[in-house]
Amino acid sequence: MGLTTSRRTALKLGAASLAAMGVPQIMTRAAHAETADAADLYAGIRTFRVGQFEVTAIRDGGRAMEGPHPIFGENQDAEAVAELLEENFLPADRFVNGFTPVLVNTGSERVLFDTGLGAGARQGGLGQLRARLEAAGHAPDAIDVVVLTHFHGDHIGGLMEEGGPAFPNARYVAGQAEYDFWTHEDRLSGPTENSARAVQANVVPFADNMMFLAEGDEAVAGITALEAFGHSPGHMIYHLESEGERLLLTADTANHYIASLRRPDWHVRFDMDKEAAAATRRRVFDMVAAERIPFLGYHMPFPGVGFIETLDEGYRYVPASYQFEL
Numbered sequence: 001m002g003l004t005t006s007r008r009t010a011l012k013l014g015a016a017s018l019a020a021m022g023v024p025q026i027m028t029r030a031a032h033a034e035t036a037d038a039a040d041l042y043a044g045i046r047t048f049r050v051g052q053f054e055v056t057a058i059r060d061g062g063r064a065m066e067g068p069h070p071i072f073g074e075n076q077d078a079e080a081v082a083e084l085l086e087e088n089f090l091p092a093d094r095f096v097n098g099f100t101p102v103l104v105n106t107g108s109e110r111v112l113f114d115t116g117l118g119a120g121a122r123q124g125g126l127g128q129l130r131a132r133l134e135a136a137g138h139a140p141d142a143i144d145v146v147v148l149t150h151f152h153g154d155h156i157g158g159l160m161e162e163g164g165p166a167f168p169n170a171r172y173v174a175g176q177a178e179y180d181f182w183t184h185e186d187r188l189s190g191p192t193e194n195s196a197r198a199v200q201a202n203v204v205p206f207a208d209n210m211m212f213l214a215e216g217d218e219a220v221a222g223i224t225a226l227e228a229f230g231h232s233p234g235h236m237i238y239h240l241e242s243e244g245e246r247l248l249l250t251a252d253t254a255n256h257y258i259a260s261l262r263r264p265d266w267h268v269r270f271d272m273d274k275e276a277a278a279a280t281r282r283r284v285f286d287m288v289a290a291e292r293i294p295f296l297g298y299h300m301p302f303p304g305v306g307f308i309e310t311l312d313e314g315y316r317y318v319p320a321s322y323q324f325e326l
């Protein structure tokens, strides 16, 4: 669903002026619907600066699901999870899982972190990254680098479009450990089978044009990869620094702003190694809290940017407000 010329026109003119021009009522209604649609498109785009870097958080979509328990707090009683959620004004039986890829324009390159769920999820209202990138002024062929934090489906789903590369001029960056894990032949059977097949379809075709990173390696100048293993065996996060300003892209280190941060040790079904993921959560968010730097989490409430305060037990998530407007 691209923002077509007719949509742009409808947006510019608005329904009232269309009616004034004698456009039949039925068309006015259609224009209304499309305008609302386009407004949603723009609502999922948030741009701010980190030094010279222009950072754009893009909402690929949000999915309402049953839970958070037992996805979050898998090793806890449902009552304990419900109590924490209710204390924080959240329902205990439903939650929204959001997906937020990030575009960083360094001034010389456009670097996209993760690709959302892709075309397969578009009928359900997700997979909006592509349309929103375009709406934000970044055509798919203008993307120079695609960085993959890890290879779960909600991060690699948007690499292909209609059987070809979704970002035809991009080079690719991924963690060496993540690539080695998912492309090992043992992964093609058992519980990893579906994910491994998705990796074969979406990631492996780009291997010849892929740079493989380990701890401390730079994806591009000013953007450094850090190991954050546990959620997946080679899960990487990225530290941005420009003119002394910093932002940590924490990807899937913590995936619910209350359950995962207030109770970082609770097991999470999506974490492939539960104990390693919990240890990584503590290490990463201890650092975010101690250094008082902003972070952006892929599954935090859109636009996913916030700060961390250490509490007696776990952490408090403090969503960013106007810090980036000053």
Ligand SMILES: [Zn+2]
Residues within 6 Å of the ligand: 152, 154, 155, 252, 298, 299
């Ligand atoms: Zn994810």
